[in-house]
Amino acid sequence: MTRDTDPAADRPADADGPPADTTRRGLLRAAAGATVAGAASTAGCLGVTTPANVAAQYEVSGNVAHFVGPEWLADNREDAVVLDARSAERFRTERIYGARRVPFDAITSRTQTDAGAVPDTDAIAAAFGEAGVAPDDDVLVYGASVGSRVTRTAFALAAAGHVGDIKVLNGGLSGWNGRIGTGSRGAPTATDYAPDPAAETWVTRDWLAERVGATDGDGPGLVDTRVPEAYLGAPGSDALDPDHDRHGHLPGALNVNWVGNVAGNRMTEPGRLVRLYEVDAELDRDATVVVYGDENVDPTSTWLTLRAIGFEDVRLYDGGFGEWANADGDRGRYPVETATSVVIETEGSVGGGDDSGDFSCTG
Incomplete structure (x- = not known):
């Protein structure tokens, strides 16, 4: 396998991440056709595993919205915007190739009204726009798991009135068997994300x-x-x-x-x-x-x-x-x-x- 640095990576200026020549390439469609929902949580801990069966255990079957497995991302990688909900340090160390990151304090921001606190959709939309997200983009959010940092990012998109699909990667980064990026990533091209508060x-x-x-x-x-x-x-x-x-x-x-x-x-x-x-x-x-x-x-x-x-x-x-x-x-x-x-x-x-x-x- 190989590990890739993103095209805009600037390794000399970033001493925190791994070397730029450390690369890995996974099998994008190794899990194609797998629909193993609810596999044992210890799968992969005993015996020999492959990228295919590591990814397969995170596939989602049945009538479930929003949560998707690695196969969905493999099929939609060219069209979907991928957002990493983890810390900046972990984002630099290892991430899904081409992923972007939105500062977490922006998507949790609130504004005060006479009726009480509400999401600050202006600040939220501005942060997504800085990350190059457009309101009609299909977006996949991932983290180390499917914990609350990931779901807060999904909620922030919905609150800002996002029109495109909002997906969460079941299994997080652990379930992804495709290309991995490392190092610093240059700023993506910003978009004008006009919020339509929901x-x-x-x-x-x-x-x-x-x-x-x-x-x-x-x-x-x-x-x-x-x-x-x-x-x-x-x-x-x-x-x-x-x-x-x-x-x-x-x-x-x-x-x-x-x-x-x-x-x-x-x-x-x-x-x-x-x-x-x-x-x-x-x-x-x-x-x-x-x-x-x-x-x-x-x-x-x-x-x-x-x-x-x-x-x-x-x-x-x-x-x-x-x-x-x-x-x-x-x-x-x-x-x-x-x-x-x-x-x-x-x-x-x-x-x-x-x-x-x-x-x-x-x-």
């Missing part, structure tokens, strides 16, 4: 205040994606954010920790996800579902997962519990509860960490 992808603090705990049945399905200790406001727990004035959860919310969406480097088997959210959590796929966490990154995993398994109207509370718990003024308008709680147990782990390039055989 306000239906998020809700505000005041929107929720008018609906949570509604007794007429018109309130949204509300999912708290944090660890159970934070949801319960467990006294003395390390999970409690010391910057929050109050602890607990929004009235009527149930708890499904977002890590249950991820099995190592891939999405959890879709059938298990359907059981988790439709059977165990009893969410209505035809109703509005709002997800939230402490901030606006981790809950995007649940936002994208629910959309992937067929929930039509899924929205993110971008202000998060931090905004709700620390709201000034009428606390009665923004109540927090601990007495009533529903915790749905989950199993899952993010292999290698959101910002890691390591592959974990234990998931």
Whole structure:
């Protein structure tokens, strides 16, 4: 195999990455035809493997939206824009050949309105434009896994009103068996990305205040994606954010920790996800579902997962519990509860960490 530097690589100016003459070329279509969804998370840890069966274990089958395997990227590599959601350091060290990177602080940026914090779609769109992304491009996002840095990037595209397809690479970089780039990469040609904010992808603090705990049945399905200790406001727990004035959860919310969406480097088997959210959590796929966490990154995993398994109207509370718990003024308008709680147990782990390039055989 060979390892390629991108055409615009400038190795003499970048001492952090590997040497420019270190190259690898993979088999772009080695996994063609493979549809092995939900393969054991230890595949590739024992015995001899090839690029084909490493990639094959990350293929996605069934009626699943957004998440795709390496074969999709091999088939669409010339037409799709590839975005790397990892840190700048890991991007320089190794990345999918030709991939681009958008600063993570830009796609998590918020702006304050009278109704509460919302995504700063102007800043988000400007960052995508600087990366050479056009609103009608088909975009594939990848990271070390399918963790929340990846799904936040996908959400940011949707929030800015992206017209092209938005895909996430199941398995992340570990599942890719094609060309790899290294070193610094020159700035791509910028585009004029005019945002068309998709306000239906998020809700505000005041929107929720008018609906949570509604007794007429018109309130949204509300999912708290944090660890159970934070949801319960467990006294003395390390999970409690010391910057929050109050602890607990929004009235009527149930708890499904977002890590249950991820099995190592891939999405959890879709059938298990359907059981988790439709059977165990009893969410209505035809109703509005709002997800939230402490901030606006981790809950995007649940936002994208629910959309992937067929929930039509899924929205993110971008202000998060931090905004709700620390709201000034009428606390009665923004109540927090601990007495009533529903915790749905989950199993899952993010292999290698959101910002890691390591592959974990234990998931």
